[in-house]
Amino acid sequence: MQSSTADGCPERAELESWINTGAIDDAIGAHVQQCEQCGAAVDSIRSDNDLIQEFLGANSDRLSATRNNQEQIPGYEVGDELHRGGQGVVFKGLQVSTRRTVALKMLLQGRFATSKQRLRFEREVEVVASLRHPNIVTLYESGLTTDGQVYFAMEFVDGQPADDFLEDSSWNSRQILGLVSTIARAVSYAHQRGVIHRDIKPANVLVDDEGQPHVLDFGLARNLDEPLHQEKGATAAGEFLGTFAYAAPEQLSGKPDDIDVRTDVYALGIMLYEMLTGLRPFPGGGSISEIISNRLEREPQKPSKLTGKINNEIETIILKAMAREPERRYQSAGELADDIDRYLEGLPILARSDSSLYVLGKMARRYRRPLAAALIASAMLLTLMVVLVLVIIEGRFERRSKEQAYEISRRISEALNLRGEASADMGLPEIVSVWKQKIQDPEFQIPFDLRTMLLREYGKNELELGSREQAIQTLRTVLQMEQSIADDEDARSVGIAETLHQLGRVEYANQNYREALVSYYLPALEMRTDILGEDHPDRIMTLQHVGATKRRLGMFDQARLDLEEVLRIRQGLGDTNGIINAMNAIGFIHEDDQAMQEAHDQFAQVGDLIRQQHDSVESLEDDYRYARALHSLARCQTNLGRYGQARENLDESIRLKQQKFGPRSETVALGKIELANTLLLEGGDPARAEMVGREALDILAQGAGRPEDEARTLMILGRVLVQSEQLDRAIICFEQARQLLKQSLGAEHYKTIDATHMLGRARLDSGQHDAAEALLISALGSQDSYPEPSVERKQDLLSSLVRLYTATNEPDKARIYRQQRDTMSDRIGISE
């Protein structure tokens, strides 16, 4: 050992360079192991290096400009930066001795590689450098920079990564197949020389001006210091997803020994899938363990379902290449290339789709449990029908059913001794109108309180039966009667409070929320608080209605406080059903207030509470509120972008509703609308989104549903169709939605404006500029007259107009709308 200190320890500089370059001076290594002092020094240098590395990473954008590259690589002039990624930086460079242009790739981690890694790496580089193929980027050499960082010098290819190239080009599927076949042949060439790529992905294939592919980074994946699943962190996140997307099951399950040429075949299959469909076969995102289990357990979405460009034979080729088990794939990249070429030449391909016996076996394995469940379900059919009848009788929404109303009337008739005036074969309306006349008849001698009470009951029944105008008249009559007898406008009584509460309900149903709140609910609440006390169930009921009405008026914070009070009192009383009710209401407020996480937590709690109320799965599934809680929860999840969870909950909710109310009930349709929306936003399965949307529409078309629901479904369908580029059909959907909304909510309503906007956009995109202009201008006009204008909505409209006038080449008009839009942005300040 040279230049050691007096006590035999290496100097600091030696230790630093031993750590940095992984020099193979194992004399130092041996010393460090024995010497406590040097061991500590090494630890401290390592920890400094870690911190510095982290620090450089976080500040890389601010530091890269000052980087002095010329110093770094002996024998090369380092030029412009070509690419910067999670693994390293690529510069254009010039090899001084040969004057040839090269690409210089410097690895970020290389500097701290261990000596063992370096040895292995150098051996691998030698092999890779021996590859000479027109479609493989030649590696010239690798080495260490003056600072001990690993670099590669390789052939410079003037081209784009394959994914960018395809995005910019208008290549058809035959051209893409040809490209992948060429890539597969290059990969096969490397395989024959014992080199496996391990990280084939579009970003590792450069396509030059002539459309020729050049595969990059052969055999180097393993040498990037870290195994795949250890990559992490912010800067690497994009790359990391990208890499995972092409990793074969044997790579993901951490069995490096199972990696062979078929691992590359798998990646080629995924790449072909993505290039032809524009989508990846497995949903990205999620945690690493989710991605892995997805890949190991799920079948990929059939590519032919995603695009019309893929026929049976192409699909067979893709699916064979990316089969989960290596033995079911093409056994070499060459075989894959051969089969693609056979297809392109019109010859029959060799790959066979899975035999029906195989498929059957697989199905049986996968569906064993659901099949058994289906059998049990059919045995329960009789029970279900009984349950259904019971549900109808009991009334679904805590409303009194007609039968109950009849029962009430019958008893009242008896009590009022109406037998002579009402007969048993009279229908309900006849009976009630007879007794209403009787009650109001001054000659009819009954106590005043009983008279007002009965009349109020009558008004309530009118409300239940949907005759709101009559209900208002009846209840106002009751109120006048009660106030006149008290001879005092400020009269308070239990009866008056009840009448006010009921009037509030009618106005609420009429959507006159302000009137309901100010004229009825609030006075009723005050009275009930004074007369009945804070904890009385009637007072709590009014308070709940007050909260619900405030929510409708957008007074979210107050509404929340009211309902939290309701909740608190009911919790004190241990009234579980009441608690569930209040929590649901709070969830809706959060949702309207766009506090989705809170809404989500609330509905999740509701679900838990309902679950706790049941001791068997059957009774839980029979509780309609459970299906409804799942539905609400899923809606929040969709809003939070948790599409996977939302989908699962909606599937479950829909299943329960179908079980309880039948497959064609309105509530099932509502679930399907939500599901279609989730699928639309998730984007992975437009075919299913369309199908589910159509099913919902089909149910609603029976006439049971509200026009708004039908319109919402049509809007979703329209968007799905736009996504799959079926503009003509999308236009039909938007048009229908617009008509429905116009009729039910009016032209000025924001939902109608949205529909008009969407229709305008679709017409714009399909080149119908005049029609688009008329629609967008009219939407803008309606938007401006809308009482609660939304800045976002208006900005979006302005953006569409800018887009329109850009398309029609009217820059002056485009500028006007752009300016309008941008001024609006400036006005949204942060201050509250």
Place this chain on the structure above:
Amino acid sequence: MDLTQTTTAMLEGLHDPANEPVWEAFDLRYRPIIIGFARNLGLDEADAADIAQETLSRFVHEYRLGKYDRNRGRLGAWLVGIARYRIATLRRDRAGKYNIQGDSVLADLDNDERLSVIWEDQRRQQILRQAMDELKTRTRVEPKTISAFEMLVVHQLSPQNVAEEMGMSVHDVYLAKSRVAQKLRDIVNAIETSYDEEG
């Protein structure tokens, strides 16, 4: 601006709508993290800036209404919750405006754990960035030491080159590196402590 003002102190101050400095400090601390977070989830620069703006104003709004309860979770988790919804809304609006194609590369918002990892990572990066400013402007490390550190670590010159240029020994160059690293560690720890988000 005091980098080491604790988040707790800031939150106290935010109750007073007129307390501009505290709002600024809060903004300075969290806006870059939210932007980094959004960028990491695949948003472009402009969108990420919008998301940060919306998230912060939403947070302040909710905070003043008393909706943020520190017992319910860390501040970071709360901000992630708001930002997540804003991002989902943005994507949904984009879907409406037809811009979603090939978005499968975008990370799904499904995974809480992953979001919190991204957040933590961005927070750490923000701290490291603040540390750099702090190192340059506030610390009493000799300029020569800092220069040697910069040449060695940032410009990646060889230690021999740095030694020649600065007129010091290679040994001193390495000492400079170690000294600045220690200073950096102190700064980072101080800032880290000020993010007392545990509540």
